[in-house]
Structures are given as structure tokens and as C-alpha cells.
Amino acid sequence: MTDTNEFSxxxxxxxxxxxxxxxxxxxxxxxxxxxxxxxxxxxxxxxSGCGKTTLLRMLAGFEKxxxxxxxxxxxxxxxxxxxKRPTNMMFQNYALFPHMTVEKNIAFxxxxxxxxxxxxxxxxxxxxxxxxxxxxxxxxxxxLSGGQRQRVALARALVKQPxxxxxxEPLSAxxxxxxxxxxxxxxxxxxxVGVTFVVVTHDQEEAMTLxxxxxxxDRGRFIQTGTPTEIYEYPRDRFVADxxxxxxxxxxxxxxxxEGTIEVSTYLGKFAFxxxxxxxEGSDLxxxxxxxxxxxxxxASKSKNITxxxxxxxxxxxxxxYKVRLDEGKIIDVTAQNQKRPKNAKDRLTYExxxxxxxxxxxxxxxxx
Amino acid sequence: MSPIKKEEIxxxxxxxxxxxxxxxxxxxxxxxxxxxxFAWLLLFFLTPFFIVAKISLAELVITSPPFSKMIDWVDGSxxxxxxxxxxxxxxFDDPLYARTYLNxxxxxxxxxxxxxxxxxxxxxxxxxxxxxxxxxxLFAIILPFWTSFLLRVYAWMGLxxxxxxxxxxxxxxxxxxxxxxxxxxxxxxYIGIVYTYLPFMILPLYANMEKLDGSLxxxxxxxGSGPINTFFRITLxxxxxxxxxxxxxxxxxxxxxxxxxxxxGGGNVQMIGRQLYNEFARNIDWPVASAVAxxxxxxxxxxxxxxxxxxxxxxxxx
Amino acid sequence: xxxxxxxxxxxxxxxxxxxxxxxxxxxxIYSFNYSKLVPVWGGWSTRWYKVLFESPxxxxxxxxxxxxxxxxxxFATMLGALAGLAMVRxxxxxxxxxxxGMLVAPLVMxxxxxxxxxxxxxxxxxxxIGWPLERGFTTxxxxxxxxxxxxxxxxxxxxxxxMGVSLxxxxxxxGAKPFKVISSITLPRLAPGLLSxxxxxxxxxxxxxxxxxxxxxxxxxxxxxxxxxRIRLGLRPDINALATIIIIFVAILVAIAAYIMLRQQRRxxxxxxxxxxxxx
Numbered sequence: 001m002t003d004t005n006e007f008s009x010x011x012x013x014x015x016x017x018x019x020x021x022x023x024x025x026x027x028x029x030x031x032x033x034x035x036x037x038x039x040x041x042x043x044x045x046x047x048s049g050c051g052k053t054t055l056l057r058m059l060a061g062f063e064k065x066x067x068x069x070x071x072x073x074x075x076x077x078x079x080x081x082x083x084k085r086p087t088n089m090m091f092q093n094y095a096l097f098p099h100m101t102v103e104k105n106i107a108f109x110x111x112x113x114x115x116x117x118x119x120x121x122x123x124x125x126x127x128x129x130x131x132x133x134x135x136x137x138x139x140x141x142x143x144l145s146g147g148q149r150q151r152v153a154l155a156r157a158l159v160k161q162p163x164x165x166x167x168x169e170p171l172s173a174x175x176x177x178x179x180x181x182x183x184x185x186x187x188x189x190x191x192x193v194g195v196t197f198v199v200v201t202h203d204q205e206e207a208m209t210l211x212x213x214x215x216x217x218d219r220g221r222f223i224q225t226g227t228p229t230e231i232y233e234y235p236r237d238r239f240v241a242d243x244x245x246x247x248x249x250x251x252x253x254x255x256x257x258x259e260g261t262i263e264v265s266t267y268l269g270k271f272a273f274x275x276x277x278x279x280x281e282g283s284d285l286x287x288x289x290x291x292x293x294x295x296x297x298x299x300a301s302k303s304k305n306i307t308x309x310x311x312x313x314x315x316x317x318x319x320x321x322y323k324v325r326l327d328e329g330k331i332i333d334v335t336a337q338n339q340k341r342p343k344n345a346k347d348r349l350t351y352e353x354x355x356x357x358x359x360x361x362x363x364x365x366x367x368x369x
Numbered sequence: 370m371s372p373i374k375k376e377e378i379x380x381x382x383x384x385x386x387x388x389x390x391x392x393x394x395x396x397x398x399x400x401x402x403x404x405x406x407f408a409w410l411l412l413f414f415l416t417p418f419f420i421v422a423k424i425s426l427a428e429l430v431i432t433s434p435p436f437s438k439m440i441d442w443v444d445g446s447x448x449x450x451x452x453x454x455x456x457x458x459x460x461f462d463d464p465l466y467a468r469t470y471l472n473x474x475x476x477x478x479x480x481x482x483x484x485x486x487x488x489x490x491x492x493x494x495x496x497x498x499x500x501x502x503x504x505x506x507l508f509a510i511i512l513p514f515w516t517s518f519l520l521r522v523y524a525w526m527g528l529x530x531x532x533x534x535x536x537x538x539x540x541x542x543x544x545x546x547x548x549x550x551x552x553x554x555x556x557x558x559y560i561g562i563v564y565t566y567l568p569f570m571i572l573p574l575y576a577n578m579e580k581l582d583g584s585l586x587x588x589x590x591x592x593g594s595g596p597i598n599t600f601f602r603i604t605l606x607x608x609x610x611x612x613x614x615x616x617x618x619x620x621x622x623x624x625x626x627x628x629x630x631x632x633x634g635g636g637n638v639q640m641i642g643r644q645l646y647n648e649f650a651r652n653i654d655w656p657v658a659s660a661v662a663x664x665x666x667x668x669x670x671x672x673x674x675x676x677x678x679x680x681x682x683x684x685x686x687x
Numbered sequence: 688x689x690x691x692x693x694x695x696x697x698x699x700x701x702x703x704x705x706x707x708x709x710x711x712x713x714x715x716i717y718s719f720n721y722s723k724l725v726p727v728w729g730g731w732s733t734r735w736y737k738v739l740f741e742s743p744x745x746x747x748x749x750x751x752x753x754x755x756x757x758x759x760x761x762f763a764t765m766l767g768a769l770a771g772l773a774m775v776r777x778x779x780x781x782x783x784x785x786x787x788g789m790l791v792a793p794l795v796m797x798x799x800x801x802x803x804x805x806x807x808x809x810x811x812x813x814x815x816i817g818w819p820l821e822r823g824f825t826t827x828x829x830x831x832x833x834x835x836x837x838x839x840x841x842x843x844x845x846x847x848x849x850m851g852v853s854l855x856x857x858x859x860x861x862g863a864k865p866f867k868v869i870s871s872i873t874l875p876r877l878a879p880g881l882l883s884x885x886x887x888x889x890x891x892x893x894x895x896x897x898x899x900x901x902x903x904x905x906x907x908x909x910x911x912x913x914x915x916x917r918i919r920l921g922l923r924p925d926i927n928a929l930a931t932i933i934i935i936f937v938a939i940l941v942a943i944a945a946y947i948m949l950r951q952q953r954r955x956x957x958x959x960x961x962x963x964x965x966x967x
Contacts, residue, residue, distance in 0.1 A: 062856055081396070082859040083868075095857035099875050108871070109861030142958040160861065398865040399777055406770035406836060407782065410789040413833045417804035420811055487706070490699035497696060506700070508945065513707050516937045517894050519911050520930040523918050524710035527717065530922060534713055567707065596693075618795065625797020627897050632918065642799045649803060659807070662800050669796070677791050 011074065013038045013196055014059070014164060019068030020220075021054050028054040030220035031068070036213075041190050041197040043207040045243075046217035052200045055217075056166050059198065060089045072163060083112070088157040089166040092173070094149050096141035102128075102152050103137045109160045127159040130189060147178050154186075158193060167199045171206055183209050204244045208232065216240050237368045238286050247288040247365070248332050254283045262366065267328065268306060273366040288365035291335040294357050296322055296349070301358040308332065310353045324355060332357065418666075425456055425659035456660035466644070466661070470668065473641040476555065476630075477623040480562035481616050484570040487563065488615065489608075492574035507575070514568045522561055522632050529557050529633070553635030561629040566622070570615040577611025578604075610679060617676040621669055641665055711934060718927035735928040744913060745929070752910040755824065756892040759831040763888040764881055766832065767839025772873065774840065775847040776855075793834040794841070802901030805830045809902060823907030830902045831892040838891060839884035846880035847873075886940070 012035035021029040029051040036042050044052040057063045059070060061082035070077045072086055088109070097105050103124055110120045128134045131151040141149055150170065157165055170186070171179045187210060190197050201207055207214050208228045215225040216239075224236040235241040238249060252264040252271070257280065262273045266287050279285065311331060314321035322334045334357065342348040349355065394401070460466045495506045513521060528534045529551040536548040551557060581604070589599040627642035634640070641661065648658040718736070722729025739745055770790055773780070793801065809819055809826050819826055854876070858868045874881070896911040903912065917923055 060856075060860055062859075082856070083862045083864055087860070089857070089860045091853050091857055093853055095853040097854060097858075097872060108858065108863070112862035112864075112867070139961075140958065142955065143961040145962050148962075156857075156861070395864045395866060399773070399780070402769050403773045403777065403780060403782075403786070406766045406773070406840075407786055409766055409836070410770075410786070410833070413805070413808070413829060414789055414793065417808035420807050421804045424807060487699075487703060490696055491703040494696035494700035494703075497693075504948075508941065509704060510707070512937070512941055513711065515890050515941065516711065516934050517911070517914075517930070519894065519896055519914055519918075520714065520926075520933065521710065523914075523922075523926060523930065524714040526918065527713060527922055527927075528710055564706070564710070567703075621795040622797050625799050627797075627799050628915070642797060645799050645803065655807065658803065662803050665797065666800060673792065673795055676795060677788060680791065681787075 012036055013073060014198070015069075015071040015074075016055075016059075017069045017071070019055070019058065019065045019070060021051070021058060021063060022066045027220050029058070029065075032220075032222050034215060034222065034225070036196065036198065038196055039194060040212045041187065041199065041210055043199045043201060043211040043214045044217055045201060045204060045207040045214050047202055047243075049219075050217040051220040052202075052217050053168060056089075056168055056198065056200045059164065060087055060166050061085050086163040087166055088160055088162040088164075089168065090153050090157045090170055092168040092170075094141075094153040094173075096149055096152055096156075098141050101138050101140055102133065102144070105141070105152060106156045106159050109156060113160070123159050127155045130158075130192065131155045146173055147182065150174065150182070154189070158189070158195065161193075162195065165195050165197050167197060169201055170199060171201070171203070179206070186210060208244070216243060218243075233363075233365070235288065235365055235367060238288070241286075241288040241365060241367055245290060246333065247290050248294075249367070250287045250289065252285050252287045254279055254281050254285065256281060264366070267330065269304075271361055271364045271366075273364075275366055277366075277368070279368075285369050286367035288367050289332075289359060290363070290365075291321065291333040293363040294332070294334045294359045296324065296334045296336055296355050296357055298349070298353060298355055301356045304356075304358050306357045308355060308357065310349060310351055310355060313349070313351065320349075322349065322355075324357060421659045421662055424656055425663045426656075456656045457664070459657060460660055460664060469639045469641050469644050470664070472639055473624050473626075474668070476558060476562070476638070476640060477620050477626075480559050480566070480623055481570075481620040483559060484563045484567055484619050485612065485616060488567055488570035488574060489612070492571045492578055492611075493604075495571075495575055496578045510568050510571055518565055519628065521565060522629055525557070525561055525564060526552060526632060529560070552633065553637055555634065555638050557633040558630055558638050558640075561633040562619075562623050562626065565629065566619045569618040573614035573618060574608065574611040577614070578608050581607050610682075614676065614679055617672050617679075621672050621676070624669060625665060711930075714927055715931045715934060718924065718931040720924055720927075722924075735924040736932075738925045739928045739932075742925070744908070745910075748908050748910040748913040751824065751907060752893055755828050755831060755909065756889045758828050759835055759892040760885045760889040762828075762832045763835035764839050764885045767836040767884055767888075768843050768874075768877065768881060770836060770840040771843025771847060772869070775844050776852065790837050790840045793837040798895075798897035799901075801834060802830070802898040805833070805898065806901040822902055822904030826902040826904070827899050827907065827909065830898050831888075831895060834898070835888035835891055838887055839881075842880050842884045842887065843877065846877055850876055890937075 014034075014036040016032060016034040016036075018031055018033060019029060020027065020031050032055065044055060046052045054063060058065050061077065061080060065078075077085060097108065100108070106124050106127060107120050110123060115123075124137070125134070128137065131154060133148060133151055133155070136144065136148065136152075141152065144152065150173070154170075171182055174182060183206065186197075199207075199210060211228055213225065213227055214231050216223045216231065218239060224231055224240045226234075231240060232244055235244065235247075241247040241249065250266040250268060252266045255263040255265050255270065257263075257278070260274055260276055262275050262277065262279065264271050264273065264285065264287055268289075271287050306326070308324040308326040310322055311325040312323040314323075317338070319335050319337045322336065324332045324334055326332060340347075491510070495503055495510075498506060526533075530536070531548040531550070531552065533552065535551060539545050539549065585603055585607070586599055589603050590596075594602065624640075625642045625645075626640060627646055630638045630640040630643055645658055645661045645665070648654050648661060652658075719731050719733060720728055721732035721734070770786070774783075774787060774790065777783075805826075806822075809822060813819060854872055855868050858872045859865070863871060894911060895909075896915055899909045900912055900915075903909065914926060914929065918926055
């Protein structure tokens with residue numbers, strides 16, 4: 001799995017080298033390494049307690065690493081307090097100053113740098129234009145809606161043009177519609193401004209939409225790092241395959257491993273993978289097959305002979321999930337877009353229908369144990 | 370690089386050092402913030418206690434200040450430390466002191482209990498009130514506390530005196546012919562302590578009960594428990610931390626009370642606070658007074674430690 | 688816990704409130720009593736107020752007490768705020784247990800002990816460095832500041848715990864140095880707590896008898912000391928008059944505080960409505 005990062009130029013903007021963080025006996029972040037390049041929108045993705053927020057706070061300077069180094073633009077940040085770092089953070093609860101207007105909130109960071117009043121005023125106007133809140137300058141945070149507060153928080157952090165913008169669950173407080181809208185706005189803004197973003201989130205859809213690259217974290221470690229496509233189509237192991245999207249996981253045994261091709265046998269047949277892993281014959285691993293890669297139809301398939309009965313249906317309007325019961329009692333998940341409106345009963349798939357499944361073997365995923 | 374003039378370097382140095390100094394100050398900000406109140410408390414709170422302890426181990430000498438020095442230079446070379454435990458022995462020997470200590474503890478305990486009996490239902494009633502009423506009631510409870518303590522005790526003098534309001538009413542109603550002795554009794558002291566310390570009992574109780582989960586009571590009812598049973602098995606045990614906090618907040622200061630036994634108890638109620646003042650002001654026996662204070666403090670160390678322990682635990686939970 | 692109040696509880700509540708307030712109401716009523724013997728009613732009169740106002744010792748005592756209370760409140764608030772800040776925001780530091788203990792002790796300790804120890808301290812200090820020569824205004828103020836700051840620290844700690852740390856982190860993140868964070872963010876948000884702390888310290892000082900008695904010197908009579916020396920001898924109607932004045936004063940202060948709080952709540956409601964509408 002190669003690193004197809006379009007951003008890797010010369011030196012990385014952010015280097016995390018062997019960083020760990022312990023709270024007493026509990027290891028929150030376990031010896032992680034990472035390079036992030038200028039212009040990226042990088043996501044730290046993981047469930048609660050995986051250490052992503054702790055790592056973000058170490059980048060901002062609110063926690064000190066127990067070991068390891070953090071370098072921004074080649075400069076070691078170990079002794080640098082948060083108010084001297086070239087980073088700015090957008091907090092999960094926005095942390096807007098309630099006793100200041102929107103204008104004063106945004107001006108605050110600029111005032112610390114000793115910038116002239118006139119210049120501050122200009123910068124505020126342009127950043128408010130960027131987040132589309134020009135008319136709300138004189139309001140206080142309590143007088144703003146959730147979405148508006150989020151934009152003020154973003155403006156306040158961005159106006160200082162930091163080298164690194166750190167966002168802690170930026171969309172978690174918004175409702176679904178607003179979230180979708182804001183996702184695209186965030187990407188646009190990042191494009192325009194060119195600042196490097198590091199986003200922490202537990203929402204894998206959010207990570208997939210926003211990021212140029214994702215790092216999946218679990219229990220303080222990076223499990224896999226790569227572009228959204230890499231992570232989705234070529235997950236490293238079962239954890240990542242399960243965490244991002246959904247997958248049918250098949251038990252597999254290695255039949256042969258010759259000249260870069262691994263053959264694996266499962267109850268759904270043999271799969272061949274191009275891989276330079278030197279896993280031995282007879283080893284156990286998993287084969288993953290994503291539900292959308294499987295086609296389902298009442299018509300007989302030409303290539304495969306996998307049949308089953310529809311055990312359960314989840315109807316989502318634009319697509320449906322079918323739980324298909326195979327001969328041995330195993331259940332396979334298949335998703336299908338509801339492209340055409342079913343005209344009659346023959347067209348519609350319903351419970352206990354006998355169906356044929358088909359897929360391209362090359363869309364299967366090799367998952368280490 | 371252009372040659373740098375000598376004067377330029379010097380001004381840079383001065384400003385450089387000032388910035389360095391300010392920066393150092395900023396990085397040591399926590400120490401500075403802690404230091405200021407810490408130093409004050411060490412000087413004006415802790416040091417006095419050590420001096421009192423030292424004096425309690427000294428002898429009474431007719432000088433000013435009236436106590437002997439603990440450390441004496443003998444021939445300028447050898448230091449002798451004269452610890453005199455006589456004062457403590459004196460206290461423990463004389464039954465008057467033992468009686469007074471015990472009396473103080475007894476009165477404080479009973480008053481605390483009475484305050485609990487009255488304060489608990491009041492706190493519970495406030496918790497059960499509507500939000501707007503709650504605020505008003507809390508205000509109403511705290512308001513007397515902001516008026517003068519002294520004057521509130523004085524108010525009871527007016528009520529309990531032989532020609533006081535209560536007796537006037539009793540005589541008017543024909544309950545009795547002659548005034549009942551209410552003032553200058555132990556009973557008056559109980560009323561006085563409960564009256565002045567009641568807010569200290571109610572507020573911790575309220576704070577604790579307010580946080581209790583109402584759905585627990587509902588669950589108990591759902592499982593068949595009547596209101597009285599629910600109260601004793603669910604509400605009361607859960608409000609224990611509040612009970613302890615409130616009780617300590619009343620008991621500890623009440624033990625050393627001076628004003629209330631003096632004004633409402635007269636000469637008839639001996640409490641250690643008055644005893645201490647007498648030793649000090651009247652008998653000018655500072656070593657003994659100090660010893661009395663130290664013993665009182667030792668008596669109260671355990672309750673005070675318990676109180677701090679509970680406060681720390683409550684803060685942890687948050 | 689927020690269902691209805693049973694009859695028994697309401698009864699106890701009424702009894703409790705009556706218990707708290709009836710003595711004070713009677714105090715006020717009797718201040719208007721013509722008769723010199725306080726509980727014996729002799730008709731309505733305001734003569735005792737006249738006596739009070741024409742008594743120079745009373746004015747002197749009031750002046751002294753107010754001065755002490757004012758200075759005490761100001762310094763105690765500053766020191767207590769620093770102490771409260773340290774306890775809540777600084778985590779574990781060397782000497783924290785001792786510090787915390789010194790902040791709790793004045794709240795519970797009997798005043799006779801605090802008073803005695805401070806007096807002995809001042810006298811020993813005089814022996815050692817020649818200061819303070821005379822006890823009075825300065826020593827009383829120092830003593831009051833020492834125990835008042837503990838009360839302020841409690842209030843500050845309570846408010847800080849409720850306030851959450853993310854705003855201060857945001858300010859630091861935006862480049863504000865530590866002292867700037869405190870002055871721009873922490874203190875303004877703490878302001879209501881500091882105000883109540885100041886008022887509390889003010890009232891505590893105004894009301895203190897025992898400690899002031901111990902550490903005062905000849906010629907410095909605070910109001911409580913004056914009142915105490917007079918009521919020890921029995922009931923006096925001019926004291927009733929004084930009590931009434933104090934009660935009314937406090938009641939007015941409380942009413943103002945309540946009004947401010949109500950206005951604040953209404954303001955918040957309007958803000959929320961504005962936010963919900965979302966338009967300009």
C-alpha cells in the first residue's frame with residue numbers, strides 16, 4: 001500500500017516523533033509517529049478514548065508529551081507554551097468569550113500580537129466575509145445560533161493565519177443538515193486560505209468527506225494512515241475495515257503465497273491478492289467484501305453460483321440493505337441503490353425471495369488478523 | 370551585514386533583559402499567584418498558632434508579655450529549652466476544666482442535633498419547591514445571616530427575658546402567673562446556637578439533596594415502597610454527606626462559642642470559649658489560656674479533618 | 688426531587704421561616720417603643736432613634752467599623768481570589784494540602800482560638816520588631832482579612848469549578864500570556880463571584896465581635912464591641928433602633944441584588960430568543 005499523498009513536497013510542516021502520553025498508569029497515546037504536510041486537511045479518526053483528543057491537545061500545547069518530540073516547521077515545541085505556538089485551536093464547545101462581542105472575540109488573538117487597530121479592523125472584516133457573518137459583528141455569543149457560533153470560532157482561530165489549525169470535533173454539535181452543509185464550507189475555506197488543518201473526529205463519514213488524509217486511531221496507536229480511498233478500499237486489518245463503512249468479514253486460510261500473490265480460501269470460494277506480505281501457508285486471516293461491491297438480483301448470475309434467501313431488509317430511501325441468508329446459515333450484507341422505482345411485484349425484492357449474488361473478486365480486501 | 374554601532378548593542382541589551390525578566394515572570398506566574406495568599410496565611414494564620422503552642426508550654430511570669438521564654442541563652446553558648454507541661458497538667462487536674470470541656474461538647478452536640486431536626490425538613494421543603502420559589506426561599510434563609518449576629522442573639526434576649534415577649538404572652542394567656550425562667554439557662558443557649566447556626570445546617574443539606582436523583586424515589590415507589598419507607602431507606606442514606614457537612618459546620622464553631630453562652634446563658638452556662646476568655650483577660654494567665662486553646666484545638670482536629678476530607682471528596686466527584 | 692411539596696414539609700418550612708424572622712420583626716417593633724423597658728409597650732415613639740443619632744460614641748464606632756470593613760473586603764477579595772484560583776486551576780502543587788487546610792480552618796475554627804492566637808502574635812511581634820505599637824485599626828483589619836479571605840476563596844472556588852477551563856485555554860491558544868488570560872478572561876467572568884465575596888467579607892467584618900475584642904486596643908471601639916458592652920447589661924431600646932437600621936440597610940442591599948439577578952435572567956432569555964431566530 002503506497003503513500004499517494006499529493007502534498008508531500010520537501011519537508012513536513014508537522015513532525016510527530018515517538019510521542020507518548022501517560023496519565024498515571026493509563027497510556028493515552030502510545031509512541032506515535034506522523035508527518036503532516038503544508039496544505040493538508042488531516043483527520044485523526046477514532047472512537048472515544050482512543051487518544052485523538054489528547055494528541056491534538058499536545059499539538060496545541062495544553063498537554064506535555066511524556067516522551068517524544070513534536071516539531072512544527074522544524075522547530076521543537078517541547079518548551080513552547082500554547083500562547084507562543086504557531087497553532088490555533090477551534091474548540092469542541094467553541095469556547096467563545098461570552099463577555100465580548102463577535103468583533104472583540106476575533107480581535108482578541110490579533111491584539112496579543114500587537115497589530116495596529118486599523119489592520120485588526122481590516123482583518124476582522126475580511127474573515128467575517130469569509131464565514132459569511134459580516135452583519136453579526138456587534139452581537140454576543142449568547143445571541144447567536146449554534147451554526148453561527150461555530151463560524152465565529154473558526155474565524156477567530158483562522159484570522160491569525162496560523163501554520164496549523166487544530167479542530168476538535170468541529171461538526172459534532174450541529175444537526176445533520178447543517179453538518180453536511182458545513183462540511184463543504186470547511187473544505188472551501190481551507191482551500192481559499194491554504195492553512196493546514198488537523199481535525200479530530202469520531203465520525204467516519206465526516207473524516208472521509210473532509211480529509212486529504214486520515215489516521216485511524218485505536219487505544220493510543222495509529223492503526224492505518226492514508227487517503228480516504230486507500231483506507232476505505234485497502235484497509236489494513238479487520239478493525240479498520242469494520243470502523244470505516246461496513247464489511248462482510250469472511251474467515252480465510254492462506255492456501256499459497258508465491259511470487260507476490262496470496263491465495264486465500266473462504267466459504268465463498270478462493271480469492272487471490274497481490275501482496276508482498278510473507279505470511280505463511282496455512283495461516284488464518286480475514287477477507288473483507290463491502291456490501292456495495294456485491295450485486296443482488298433474482299436473475300441467475302453467469303459467473304458465480306452463490307444463492308441465498310433475503311432474511312431482512314433495511315430501507316433507507318435512496319438505498320437498501322439486504323441481509324441474505326446463505327445455504328450454510330451465514331448472513332451476507334448487500335447494499336443496492338434503489339435506482340428504479342419497482343413497477344410490480346416481480347421487480348421488487350422482498351423477504352424470503354431467492355436471490356443470486358455476484359461480485360468482482362478484485363474488489364475483495366485482504367485483512368490481516 | 371552592516372557594522373553594528375556600539376550604542377545599538379547596548380540599547381538592545383537593556384530591552385532584551387527587560388523582556389527576559391517579564392518573560393520569566395510570566396512563566397513563573399503560578400508561583401507568584403500561590404505565593405501571595407500563601408505568605409499571608411503563613412504569617413498571620415499559622416505562625417500565631419505555633420506561638421500559642423509555644424506559650425502553652427511556658428511558665429507564667431509577671432512580665433509583659435507574661436510568659437517565660439522557651440529558649441534561653443545560657444552563657445551565650447548553650448541553648449536550653451524549657452518545656453513546661455505544668456499548664457497542661459493543671460488543666461487536666463482541675464475538674465473545672467474537664468467539666469467545662471465536656472459541657473461545651475455536650476451543648477454543641479445537642480444544639481447540632483436540634484439544628485439538624487429543624488433544618489432537614491426545611492432543606493427538603495426547599496428542594497421540593499418550584500424553581501422560582503426555591504431562589505426566594507434560599508434568599509430568605511440567607512438574609513438573616515447577613516444581618517448582625519450579635520443583634521440576632523440580642524433579639525432572643527428580648528424574647529426570653531423575664532419581662533420578655535414570651536413570658537408576656539404566657540401570662541396574658543393565663544398559662545402561668547409568674548414569669549418562667551427562660552433567659553440565662555442552658556435552654557436559652559440551645560435556642561441561641563440553633564437560631565444563629567441554622568443557615569449553616571440548611572445550606573449544605575440543600576446542596577446535597579438538590580443533586581439527588583428524583584427518579585430514585587420514583588423507582589422505589591414503583592417497586593412498592595411507601596413514602597415513609599422510601600425516605601428512610603433511600604433519601605436519608607443518600608443525604609448523609611450533606612448531614613455530615615452541615616453538622617460539622619455547626620458543631621465545630623459551636624463548641625468554642627463565646628457570645629451566646631455569655632449573653633443568653635449568663636453565669637449559669639459554662640462553655641470553654643468563655644473560660645478561655647476569662648483566663649486570658651481576667652486572670653492574665655496566658656500560658657494556661659494558651660494551653661486551654663491548644664486542648665480545644667486538639668479536640669476539634671478530628672472533626673475538622675473529617676470535614677476537610679468530605680469537602681475534598683465532594684470536589685473530586687465534580 | 689422536584690415534585691410537589693407535602694403538607695408536612697410546607698408546615699415545617701413555615702415554622703422555620705417564622706422562627707428565623709419573628710425575633711427580628713419584634714426587634715424592629717420594639718425600637719419604636721416609647722418605654723425605656725424594652726418589652727413593656729409604652730406607645731409609639733421614635734425617640735430612641737434620636738438618642739442614637741446624638742450619641743458620638745455610636746458614630747465613632749460606626750465610622751471605625753465601616754473603614755475596617757471596607758479595607759478588609761477589598762484586600763480579602765484580592766487575596767481570596769488568588770487563593771481560589773490556585774486551588775481550582777493549578778492541580779497538584781507543593782504545599783497544596785497545607786494551603787487548602789489553611790483556607791478551610793478559619794471557616795470552622797472557634798473565633799476565640801483565632802482571636803487569642805492573633806493577639807499573642809501581635810504582642811510577640813511587638814517584642815520582636817517593635818511593631819505594632821498600638822493595637823486597633825491595623826491589627827483588627829489584618830485579623831479580619833485573614834479570616835475573610837477564606838470565605839472569599841470558597842465562593843471563588845465554587846464559581847471557577849462551574850466555569851470550565853476551555854475559555855482560558857482558547858485565550859492562551861490565541862496568544863494571550865498567563866497574566867493576560869487572567870485579566871481578560873478569568874476575572875471578568877469571575878466578577879459576580881468577586882462582588883458577592885466582597886459583600887460577604889464586608890458584612891463579616893462589620894459583624895465580628897470576638898476577634899476584634901481580642902486584637903483591639905484602647906480607644907478603638909468597633910460597632911459590635913460597643914453594642915456588646917451595652918447589651919451585656921440588659922435590654923436597651925436604642926440598640927433596638929440600631930438593629931432596625933441595620934436590618935433595613937441589609938434588606939435594601941438584598942433587594943438590589945435580587946433585582947439585578949432578575950434583570951440578568953430576563954436579559955438571558957431575550958438573548959436566547961434572538962439566537963433562536965437566527966436573523967440579524
